[in-house]
Amino acid sequence: MKVLKFGGSSVSKPERIRNIVDILKSYYAEGEHFTVVFSAFGGVTDMLIKMSELAAKGNESYQDLFDKFSDRHTKAVEELLSDEYKKEVLPQLDRNHEVLRNLLHGIFLVREASPRTMDYVLSFGERNSSFIISFVLRQAGIKSAYLDARKIIKTDKKFNSAKVDFELTYQKIREYYAEHPEVQIVTGFIASAKGGLTTTLGRGGSDYTASLIAAGLNAKVIEIWTDVDGVLTADPRKVKKAFTIKNMTYAEAMEMSHFGAKVIYPPTLQPALRKQIPLFIKNTFNPSFRGTYISNQSDPEGAPVKGISSVSQVALLTLAGSGLFGVPGIAARLFGALAQAGINVILITQGSSEHAISFAVQPQVARKAKRQVEEAFQYELDRNIVDPVKVEEDLSVVAIIGENMRYRTGISGRLFQALGKNGINIIAIAQGSSELNISVVIPQSDETKALNALHEAFFLSGTQELHLFMVGVGLIGSTLLKQLKAQTEFLKEKRSLEIKVIGLANSKKMIFDKEGIDLENWQTTLTEGEAISDLPIFVARMKEMNLTNSIFIDNTANEKVASYYESILEHSISISTPNKIATSSSYLQYQRLKTIANKRDVAFRYETNVGAGLPVISTLNDLIGSGDEILQIQGVLSGSLSYIFNHFTGDRSFSEIVAEAKQLGYTEPDPRIDLSGMDVRRKILILAREADWMLEKEDVTVTSILPKAVEEAESIDEFFLQLEAHNDHFEQLRANAEADNKVLRMIASLDETGKAQIALKAVATDSPFYFLSGSDNMIVFVTARYKDRPLVVRGPGAGAEVTAAGVFAEIISIGKFLF
Numbered sequence: 001m002k003v004l005k006f007g008g009s010s011v012s013k014p015e016r017i018r019n020i021v022d023i024l025k026s027y028y029a030e031g032e033h034f035t036v037v038f039s040a041f042g043g044v045t046d047m048l049i050k051m052s053e054l055a056a057k058g059n060e061s062y063q064d065l066f067d068k069f070s071d072r073h074t075k076a077v078e079e080l081l082s083d084e085y086k087k088e089v090l091p092q093l094d095r096n097h098e099v100l101r102n103l104l105h106g107i108f109l110v111r112e113a114s115p116r117t118m119d120y121v122l123s124f125g126e127r128n129s130s131f132i133i134s135f136v137l138r139q140a141g142i143k144s145a146y147l148d149a150r151k152i153i154k155t156d157k158k159f160n161s162a163k164v165d166f167e168l169t170y171q172k173i174r175e176y177y178a179e180h181p182e183v184q185i186v187t188g189f190i191a192s193a194k195g196g197l198t199t200t201l202g203r204g205g206s207d208y209t210a211s212l213i214a215a216g217l218n219a220k221v222i223e224i225w226t227d228v229d230g231v232l233t234a235d236p237r238k239v240k241k242a243f244t245i246k247n248m249t250y251a252e253a254m255e256m257s258h259f260g261a262k263v264i265y266p267p268t269l270q271p272a273l274r275k276q277i278p279l280f281i282k283n284t285f286n287p288s289f290r291g292t293y294i295s296n297q298s299d300p301e302g303a304p305v306k307g308i309s310s311v312s313q314v315a316l317l318t319l320a321g322s323g324l325f326g327v328p329g330i331a332a333r334l335f336g337a338l339a340q341a342g343i344n345v346i347l348i349t350q351g352s353s354e355h356a357i358s359f360a361v362q363p364q365v366a367r368k369a370k371r372q373v374e375e376a377f378q379y380e381l382d383r384n385i386v387d388p389v390k391v392e393e394d395l396s397v398v399a400i401i402g403e404n405m406r407y408r409t410g411i412s413g414r415l416f417q418a419l420g421k422n423g424i425n426i427i428a429i430a431q432g433s434s435e436l437n438i439s440v441v442i443p444q445s446d447e448t449k450a451l452n453a454l455h456e457a458f459f460l461s462g463t464q465e466l467h468l469f470m471v472g473v474g475l476i477g478s479t480l481l482k483q484l485k486a487q488t489e490f491l492k493e494k495r496s497l498e499i500k501v502i503g504l505a506n507s508k509k510m511i512f513d514k515e516g517i518d519l520e521n522w523q524t525t526l527t528e529g530e531a532i533s534d535l536p537i538f539v540a541r542m543k544e545m546n547l548t549n550s551i552f553i554d555n556t557a558n559e560k561v562a563s564y565y566e567s568i569l570e571h572s573i574s575i576s577t578p579n580k581i582a583t584s585s586s587y588l589q590y591q592r593l594k595t596i597a598n599k600r601d602v603a604f605r606y607e608t609n610v611g612a613g614l615p616v617i618s619t620l621n622d623l624i625g626s627g628d629e630i631l632q633i634q635g636v637l638s639g640s641l642s643y644i645f646n647h648f649t650g651d652r653s654f655s656e657i658v659a660e661a662k663q664l665g666y667t668e669p670d671p672r673i674d675l676s677g678m679d680v681r682r683k684i685l686i687l688a689r690e691a692d693w694m695l696e697k698e699d700v701t702v703t704s705i706l707p708k709a710v711e712e713a714e715s716i717d718e719f720f721l722q723l724e725a726h727n728d729h730f731e732q733l734r735a736n737a738e739a740d741n742k743v744l745r746m747i748a749s750l751d752e753t754g755k756a757q758i759a760l761k762a763v764a765t766d767s768p769f770y771f772l773s774g775s776d777n778m779i780v781f782v783t784a785r786y787k788d789r790p791l792v793v794r795g796p797g798a799g800a801e802v803t804a805a806g807v808f809a810e811i812i813s814i815g816k817f818l819f
Contacts, residue, residue, distance in 0.1 A: 001219040002027070005037040005188060005210035009227040010284035011129055012042025014079040020133075020225075021140050023287050028142050028183070035177070035184040035213060037149075038133055039206040040125025041072065052121050055107040062104055070097045073128045085135045092131065100124050115159035119190075120198045123150075126187035126206070134185035145182040149209055150192035152176050152216075155199045162191060162199035164212065166271075173216030186213065204265030211279075215271035222272060222279045226263050230281040230292030231256060234308045238448045239455045245292050245306055252306050253279075253294045255401040255437050259309035269294075298403050304411055305458040306402040308451055314346055315366035316392040316428060316441055319373055320356035323385030331357065337376035343369050347397055347439055349430040358428050360441060366391050395427065396447040399439040400454060406435040415440070418457035420601055421818050422548050423572020424450050446546065453548045463496045464819050466811065467547040469503035469573075471538065472555030473526070475665045476578060477506075479804035480555065485519035487808075497815055502547065505538050512541060539564050543571045549818050551603075551811060554579045557668060569596045569604060574818065576810040578608035578803050584682035587694050603817045605810040610683045612639055613802035613809070614795045616779050620690050623791070628783045630691045633750040635779035636769055637683040639798020640666040640674045641746045643775040648744065654730035655723040666775055666798040670716055677702040677746070677758045684748040684756050687779075693754040703759040705733075705746070737762035745769045768792060775799060 004024075011017050027034055039045075047069055054062035077089050103121060107113045113121070127148065134146035152172040155162035169191075177184065188206025191199045201208045207224055214222045231253065232242040248256070250273045257264035263281050272279055273296075282291035324330050331350075334357060338345060347360040361369050370389045380386035405411050412431075415438060419426060428441040442450055456464065470477060484499055491497040500516035504526055511517060511529040518525065531537075542552065552568050554561050554577035562582040565575055575597075583590055583606050597604035610616045623630065636642050643666050647657050658675070661667050667674045674680075681700045688695045704711065707726045713719035737744050742762035747769060750756045763769050772778055777797025782790045796802045 001214075001217050002032060002034040002221050002223060003037065003210045003214040003217070003219045004034055004223045004225060005206055006039065006225045006284060007206065007227065008039040008042035008044070010042075010225055011038060011040075011133065014076055016284065017076075017080060017133060017136060019284060019287075021136060023225075023284070024137060024142060024183075025140055035147075035186060035217075037186045037188045037206055037210040037213065038126065038130045039188050040129050041076070044069065044072070044125040044129070045122060045203075048122050048125055049118075051104060052107055052113045052118060055104045056111055056113040058108065058111055060108070062108065066097075066101060066104060069100075073097075073132065077132055080132070080136050081139060085139050089132060089135050093128065096124060096128060096131075116157075116197065119159045119162075119200045122200055123187075123190045123198045126189050130185050130187045137183070137185065143182045144185050145180060147176070147180070147184040147186045149187045149190055150196070150198060153191035153201075153209065153212055155191045155193055155201070157193045157197065157199065159199055161202040162193065164191070164201070164208075166212075166215075169212055170216040173213055177217060201267070202265075205267075207265040207268040208271075211268045211271040211277075214277050215275045218275060219277055222277055224263070224268075224279060224281050225284045226281065227283065227285060228263060229283045229286055229289050231263055231294075231307065233306075233459055234451050234455050235310070238310075239308075239451050241455065241460060243459075244289075246290070247297070247299060247302075248292060248294045248306055249298050249403055250294060250296060251436055252401055252403055255399070256307050256309050259311055259397065259399045259401070259437075259439075300404065302404055303458070304402050304404040304408045305400045306404075308398065308400050308454050308458070310399065310447055310451060311346060311360075311397040312447060313363050313444060314360040314395050314397050314441065315363045315369075316358055316360050316395055317366065317369055317373070318356050318358045318390040318392075319377065319386065320390070321380065321386035322355070323380045323383070324357070325354045330354075333376050334359075334373060337372045338369060341368060341372045343372065347428070347430050347441065349428050360395070360397055360428075363393055366393065392427065394444045395441050396444045396450075397439055397441055398447065398450045398454065399437050400458065401437050403436055405438070412438060414457050415454060418453045419450055421572075422449055422453045423600055423602070424453065449546045449548055456548065463492075463498060464815060465498045465500065465549060466815050466818075467550045468499060468501045468553055468811070469538070469542045469550065470501060470553040470555065471505045471535070471561055472553075472558075473504060473506045473522075474555065475800035476803050476807070477553075477555035478523075479800040480553070480807055481519055481522060483804055483808050488519070495812075497812070499811065499815075502545065502550075503538065503542055505533050505535070507533055509533050510538050512545070514545065514547070535560060535564065539568065542568075542573065549815070550574070551576060551814055553577065553807060553811075555807070557581065565593055565604075566596060569593065569600055569602060572600045572602050574603040574605070574814045576603075576605045576807055576814060578606070578612075578807060580606070580609045580679070580682040580686065582606075583609055583689070584685050584697065587689060587696055590689055603814040605814060606686070607810055608803050608806035609686050610637060611777050611779065611793070611795075611806075612797050612799070613806035614777060614779075614793055614797060616687070616777075616793055617690055619779075619791070619793055620687060620781065623781060623783055623785075624691065628785050630781065630783055631752045631787065632782040633684075633687055633691070633748075633779065634782075635684075635687075635748055636745055636772060636777055637748050637779065637797070638674055638680050638746060639775040639777050639796060639802075640668075640671070641680070642772055642777060642797060644675075645744045645746065646773055646776075648730070648734055650731070650734060650738070653724070653727040654734075655720060655727055658723060659720065665800050670719075672706070672711070672713075672716075672719055675706055676704060676711060680746060680748050680758050684750055684758065688750050688754065688756055691750070693750070693756075695754060695756060699754075699756060701755075701757040703757070705760045733760070741765070743770055745772065 051062040051065040137144040154165045154168045188209040230244040234242040236242045257266040278295040345359050350357045424446045426440045430439045503512045509529045510533045550573045552575045559581050607617050710722040713722045742764050748758045775798040778794045780790045
């Protein structure tokens with residue numbers, strides 16, 4: 001015998017009922033012996049509750065809901081059954097509806113819906129659906145009969161969630177099925193107490209009905225048909241990459257159901273477990289899919305973690321004080337007081353110091369629990385040896401579950417690392433000695449983020465996902481987006497890395513897409529977007545989305561954007577930026593940003609601040625990290641100035657070459673930032689700080705190359721006019737250098753005393769800077785190890801392509817850091 005159960009979503013529409021008929025006809029044709037339990041049509045139970053509540057409040061609109069309830073079932077009969085069967089079904093439905101109408105009118109008159117009355121009201125949902133479907137199956141050629149579960153399932157009189165009398169129920173089931181060989185179509189959820197009063201088994205009780213019937217008949221299997229492909233590794237509404245668990249043990253399924261896995265009603269497993277009856281969780285809308293198989297068979301070679309689940313809303317209460325230490329019976333008094341008040345405890349944790357006991361309950365009973373516990377410990381409270389019970393709300397419990405976690409090392413470490421890397425604070429931890437479950441209490445706002453982080457850590461170790469939020473889509477930003485698009489498939493296939501751009505902003509518009517912005521059409525999407533660009537809102541939205549492995553990309557040279565770095569890092573979001581403003585501001589602010597990043601265990605990367613795509617900062621850090629001593633740093637640190645002076649050979653004017661460099665995107669939008677040495681000063685300042693010299697910008701001596709009139713021009717246009725007027729000045733500098741067989745280079749230097757200076761120098765062929773070409777940068781590190789033959793880093797130091805490539809490399813690097 002097989003026992004099948006179909007949930008409300010499976011029977012919510014006539015076409016779905018027809019799908020079930022096809023499934024059952026195939027079973028019937030194959031000679032299977034089965035019985036079927038049905039829930040009420042989808043949404044009907046909620047409708048019955050609502051109309052009862054309205055009636056109890058004296059609101060006559062309950063009648064409108066009743067009419068919808070009645071019409072829905074009548075229309076189902078009209079659509080599903082032929083005239084022959086309608087004649088038999090519709091009169092019985094009318095009688096049911098008349099009884100319900102009178103019952104609701106009674107509630108309306110007395111202004112009360114007692115638990116006993118509500119159980120009777122709710123029974124009409126299952127009674128109607130099962131009665132109708134029994135005739136639909138009979139019409140399809142299956143010898144079926146309607147069975148009101150109140151005849152076979154017997155309970156106490158605890159209405160709304162009655163306790164089953166197992167011995168009497170199993171006896172009734174065996175006797176009834178022995179006398180009725182037809183395929184029984186059974187009402188789920190409802191039962192009866194001694195004397196015939198209608199009771200219910202609690203929301204989700206239709207699964208329990210199926211399990212009780214299976215246990216009573218010693219069935220070979222229970223099939224729970226729902227609207228998903230079995231038990232998933234996590235809630236698919238919160239974790240998009242959740243997938244079906246093929247096999248589970250009863251213990252694992254019990255834990256998953258306790259922690260919110262909606263496809264399993266917790267009491268369902270108890271009768272099945274006692275009789276060792278396996279369960280299949282299957283999908284009505286994908287009947288060929290195997291689903292999840294639950295049995296007593298474990299797989300010792302399987303994954304250590306089977307699933308991740310959560311309880312979305314809990315309150316954490318803590319009883320603490322010196323009066324708890326070493327005193328026997330404290331836990332008994334605490335939990336005895338809660339049990340006496342009927343308060344269920346979701347999670348318990350206590351430290352070895354015995355100074356405090358924390359426990360989680362549902363938020364709606366938190367205040368009641370506090371009162372109960374404080375009353376139980378009034379003696380200790382009066383003597384100040386126990387503190388008032390502390391209540392923390394807006395929390396969630398997240399649990400990883402799996403029998404194979406037992407004796408596997410590193411599971412807890414991976415859990416804590418995944419949460420820590422994403423800035424999720426753990427408020428409490430609980431793990432039993434069975435090692436079947438590790439539970440953590442976290443802020444409710446971080447629940448979805450935690451589920452995704454843990455799912456990625458335990459199930460998607462082969463594929464990682466980064467979420468980018470990018471401000472600035474000019475030359476560098478647009479080039480970076482182009483590079484990301486070009487490398488998408490390669491990164492997925494070869495590096496198992498998926499990079500999604502979630503937010504984009506320029507000076508006018510901003511857009512967000514949690515699933516990832518289409519990089520093929522991002523320009524159109526951004527231009528046509530309705531949201532006006534607003535940096536505070538952009539940052540707030542990024543924080544609010546609270547996605548795992550988030551990276552903020554700042555492609556601007558904007559001081560206001562840099563001012564948000566601190567709050568972004570504090571929110572455990574990594575940063576990659578070619579914007580030099582933050583790292584070259586005050587040393588205290590530079591140090592603060594680095595400290596926050598370390599404290600939050602996120603990445604703050606700015607390699608492109610100094611050498612565009614060149615590994616300058618990373619090389620310096622490697623030298624220092626390996627114990628080398630920095631004696632001197634010299635460098636041509638500006639790709640734009642390198643380009644300008646490498647092309648200033650006498651055949652064209654200086655102003656003409658500067659204009660060309662600006663047009664190519666080598667210079668800052670305002671070339672004076674480059675030519676004044678301001679940009680180079682920022683870079684040498686950053687290198688000095690990375691080398692542990694606490695320099696401020698005032699400590700860097702800059703010898704200006706610009707005539708005063710050029711430097712003080714009021715606009716960029718005026719600057720170019722003045723630059724053109726002073727072409728002779730620059731030509732004279734070039735000619736003097738050429739006369740000595742030298743070339744001009746803007747060189748920054750830092751010596752072992754921490755003295756930093758920038759000046760335009762004429763260098764001969766014995767200088768490594770003599771042979772620079774294009775927009776190349778060159779950095780020379782003189783160290784204790786590289787004293788006689790300095791370490792040289794050379795390559796393109798300007799341009800959107802190389803800078804974007806540098807940011808791209810940092811994104812990959814941050815990915816490795818986070819994972």
